[in-house]
Amino acid sequence: xxxxVSAAPTNxxxxxxxxxxxxxxxxxxFVTPTLLVVAFVALYPLAQTFYLSFTNARFGQSQVNFVGIxxxxxLTTQDSIFTDAVKVTVIFxxxxxxxxTVLGMVVALVVNSNFKGRGVMxxxxxxxxxVPTVVSTKLWxxxxxxxxxxxxxxxxxxGIIKGNFAFLATSNGTPFAIGIIxxxxxxxxxxxxxxxxxxxxxxxxxxxxxxxxxxGANGIQQFFRLTLPLLRPALLVALILRTLDALRAFxxxxxxxxxxxxxxxxxxxxxQRLVGGGREGYGSALCVAIFLxxxxxxxxxxxxFKVEEA
Amino acid sequence: MNVSSLKxxxxxxxxxxxxxLKKIASKGAxxxxxxxxxxxIIFPFYWAIVSSLKPMTELYSNPLTYWPxxxxxxxxxxxxxxNLFLHALLNSTIVSLLVTVISVVLGSLAAYALGRFRFRGRxxxxxxxxxxxxxxxxxxxxxxxxxxxxxxxxxxxxxxALILTYLIFTMPFTVWVLRSFFQSIPVEIEEAAYxxxxxxxxxxYRVMIPLALPGLATTGLLAFIQAWNxxxxxxxxxxxxxxxxxxxxxxxxxxxxGQGYAIDWGQVMAATVIVTLPLVALALIFQRLIxxxxxxxxxxx
Numbered sequence: 001x002x003x004x005v006s007a008a009p010t011n012x013x014x015x016x017x018x019x020x021x022x023x024x025x026x027x028x029x030f031v032t033p034t035l036l037v038v039a040f041v042a043l044y045p046l047a048q049t050f051y052l053s054f055t056n057a058r059f060g061q062s063q064v065n066f067v068g069i070x071x072x073x074x075l076t077t078q079d080s081i082f083t084d085a086v087k088v089t090v091i092f093x094x095x096x097x098x099x100x101t102v103l104g105m106v107v108a109l110v111v112n113s114n115f116k117g118r119g120v121m122x123x124x125x126x127x128x129x130x131v132p133t134v135v136s137t138k139l140w141x142x143x144x145x146x147x148x149x150x151x152x153x154x155x156x157x158x159g160i161i162k163g164n165f166a167f168l169a170t171s172n173g174t175p176f177a178i179g180i181i182x183x184x185x186x187x188x189x190x191x192x193x194x195x196x197x198x199x200x201x202x203x204x205x206x207x208x209x210x211x212x213x214x215x216g217a218n219g220i221q222q223f224f225r226l227t228l229p230l231l232r233p234a235l236l237v238a239l240i241l242r243t244l245d246a247l248r249a250f251x252x253x254x255x256x257x258x259x260x261x262x263x264x265x266x267x268x269x270x271x272q273r274l275v276g277g278g279r280e281g282y283g284s285a286l287c288v289a290i291f292l293x294x295x296x297x298x299x300x301x302x303x304x305f306k307v308e309e310a
Numbered sequence: 311m312n313v314s315s316l317k318x319x320x321x322x323x324x325x326x327x328x329x330x331l332k333k334i335a336s337k338g339a340x341x342x343x344x345x346x347x348x349x350x351i352i353f354p355f356y357w358a359i360v361s362s363l364k365p366m367t368e369l370y371s372n373p374l375t376y377w378p379x380x381x382x383x384x385x386x387x388x389x390x391x392x393n394l395f396l397h398a399l400l401n402s403t404i405v406s407l408l409v410t411v412i413s414v415v416l417g418s419l420a421a422y423a424l425g426r427f428r429f430r431g432r433x434x435x436x437x438x439x440x441x442x443x444x445x446x447x448x449x450x451x452x453x454x455x456x457x458x459x460x461x462x463x464x465x466x467x468x469x470x471a472l473i474l475t476y477l478i479f480t481m482p483f484t485v486w487v488l489r490s491f492f493q494s495i496p497v498e499i500e501e502a503a504y505x506x507x508x509x510x511x512x513x514x515y516r517v518m519i520p521l522a523l524p525g526l527a528t529t530g531l532l533a534f535i536q537a538w539n540x541x542x543x544x545x546x547x548x549x550x551x552x553x554x555x556x557x558x559x560x561x562x563x564x565x566x567x568g569q570g571y572a573i574d575w576g577q578v579m580a581a582t583v584i585v586t587l588p589l590v591a592l593a594l595i596f597q598r599l600i601x602x603x604x605x606x607x608x609x610x611x
Contacts, residue, residue: 026510027427031435034420034481041454041478042442048453059459110343121344123597124351130593130600132539134557135582139354142361142575150357153374191351195601248446251541255561267448267542274455275546284452291449298444 052284059278071285081261082286085269086293088178092265093246095182096189100242101235103186104193109223111194112201122198125191133188133251140184141256144168170260177263184252189245193238200234201227240301247294266290355586362386362579369576385580395581397552398559405469405555406537409476413533414526417484422514424485425492426500436489442482447542450478458547471547472555476540480533487603491525492518528603531596535589556585 053071057064075082111121128136143150144167155161166172167180204227212222228235250267257263259272270290274283361369362385364378389395423429424436454475458465465471495518503513519526541557548554554562563578593600 023427023510024429027423027429027432030419030423030427030510030514033416034439034485035435037416037477037481038438038442041475042445042450045450045453045457048456049450050453052452052456057456107347110340110347113340115340115344119597121348122601123594124348126593126597126600127355127590128351130535130589131586132541132557132560132589134539134541134560135586136354138560138578138582139358142579143354143357145575148370148372148374148575150374153372157373187350187354196604199601244444244446248448250448251557254541254545270448271451271542271546274452280452280456283455287449287452291446294446294449 049284049287052280053288054285055281057280057284059280064281067281071282072289074282075285075289081264082266082269082289084174084262085264085266088174088263089247089249089266091175091178092182092185092249093243095178096185096246097239097242099182099186100190100193101239103190104197104238107190107194108197108201109227112198122195125195127191128188129192129195131188134255136188137184137252137255140187141168144180168256170262174262177257181252181256181263184256185246185249189242193242196238197231197234200231203234204230236301236305240298243297243301244294247297248290266293358579358582362576362583364576366574366576385574385576386584389577389580389584394551394554395559398554398556399584401469401553402538402556405472405476406534408473409480409537410530410534412473413477413480413484414530417481417529418488418519418522418526419514421485421488422492422518425489426497427510439482439485442478443486445478445482447478451542451546454543455546466547467549467553469548469553472537472540472544475543475547476537479540480536484529484533487529488522488525491522495521524599525603527596528599531592531600532603535592538589560585 054066054068055064056067056070107125111118111125146152146164146166146169149167151167152161152165155165168177170177208226208230209222212226217225248267249265250271253263253265253268254271259268259276264272266286267290270283270286273279273286277283360376360378363381363383364375365380365382365384368375368379420435424432424439458471458475460466465474499517499521500513503517508516538555539557540555541561544555544558545561548558560578560581563573563581
């Protein structure tokens with residue numbers, strides 16, 4: 001107390017550090033509920049999935065044995081349904097991502113120009129994204145109906161087919177089925193992709209186009225030399241998000257085809273084994289395998305990003 | 311835009327008319343393109359509405375009618391008289407609302423701390439949350455199914471299982487978007503409150519929350535839509551038909567009094583229209599908010 005005057009600066013320091021410490025405590029108090037949720041619903045289940053994947057756990061059976069990498073050996077060497085599911089999912093991913101990106105770009109460029117009703121257009125474009133995938137799949141399943149579907153009717157009126165056309169039948173083969181199912185995803189996601197790209201397009205200043213025009217660049221040159229390079233970051237992020245979504249596709253496959261073996265996605269197969277079949281050990285190994293496959297894609301994309309930046 | 315017209319050079323009549331013709335043609339092509347895009351987006355919805363308004367005899371007759379000859383609301387009254395479907399609507403409303411409230415309340419607290427406080431472990435938590443936004447839910451299904459099914463009375467076949475597990479995909483996104491929202495609020499406002507003697511908790515709910523309302527609305531809406539649309543967990547954790555969510559109810563739709571046809575598509579279409587309406591309304595009303603949230607989470611993420 002006697003050193004009051006001379007100790008003023010240290011006092012300020014003390015005040016600051018107590019304020020800092022108390023804010024530190026507050027920070028942890030604020031973050032803790034979220035961390036608890038994350039730990040309980042994500043980290044612990046993830047660890048549990050890894051653990052179960054090395055066991056022969058089954059639903060309703062209390063005895064669980066450690067089986068090492070048996071499940072993984074089985075799913076890579078003996079499980080042809082899983083390898084088919086991986087192929088189906090990867091083909092589906094490539095088709096949908098390519099179409100959604102190209103069509104989304106076209107739609108974004110069209111909507112980016114000034115016209116009456118642009119606001120309405122953007123609102124309409126949001127609707128397919130907002131609708132549950134379950135619903136959009138049902139809408140298309142009805143349009144694909146062999147006898148009373150609108151596609152059959154149109155093909156009929158155009159004289160291309162006579163009688164019925166079974167769009168969803170197994171006899172058309174897996175590639176046809178993937179095309180049919182991709183069309184649903186492309187319809188649902190292209191407008192959304194366009195909206196993401198549109199946000200990127202609007203960041204490009206108009207002066208740059210003016211300058212390009214003065215220099216005599218035509219529309220196509222403007223697109224490839226100006227728009228595309230400037231849009232690259234937005235495009236890459238959108239591509240990553242879309243690819244990850246397509247790789248884990250569940251709803252559209254489950255609602256349209258159920259667990260038809262030749263047209264299952266990876267997620268549908270894993271869910272069916274796990275929940276329907278009650279094979280918690282093997283099903284968990286499938287979950288981990290899907291996780292690793294998706295991780296490979298992430299690593300590839302991230303390294304492309306790094307190369308771009310360098 | 312009008313660089314060429316500003317130059318005002320003399321032009322021949324023929325050139326002018328050819329130019330205006332070209333302009334009209336390209337404008338026509340442009341609007342045709344807009345029309346094609348609109349029809350492509352809207353047609354499946356139009357077809358669902360038209361199908362839901364047809365009587366069964368017209369729905370199942372060839373050639374198809376593109377506007378109902380006989381309008382009927384039969385399908386709607388059947389669907390709305392379907393107890394299981396009404397249960398599903400109620401269940402989805404409860405689950406989606408609670409998920410939204412929990413994610414926004416807990417998420418905004420964490421987002422405020424992560425956006426404004428410097429503390430040890432902050433960057434680790436940020437990386438954890440960012441990696442979770444890209445996390446495929448199927449990867450945790452094995453462990454989650456085991457946990458849920460072992461907690462019989464409180465989780466298995468209960469809506470609580472959905473409310474808890476849906477936080478996996480709503481929380482990280484909410485925290486991530488709100489953090490950037492809090493960071494965009496000027497620090498001076500906060501400092502002024504500290505000078506006035508407010509503690510961080512008071513600043514959070516008296517100062518930051520009112521300023522962040524648009525961000526809270528955006529993330530809340532997105533959480534609601536995601537929870538309303540979810541299928542994988544609902545299908546895995548719910549068995550009792552009365553506890554189904556709408557996504558599940560539409561997937562396993564059992565029509566009332568259907569005759570001769572395995573699936574009564576008229577009722578299915580009526581059900582999809584009913585489920586879709588609230589989402590279309592939300593999307594149209596909050597278009598700007600949703601888009602700003604999506605680009606904040608997507609483009610910056």
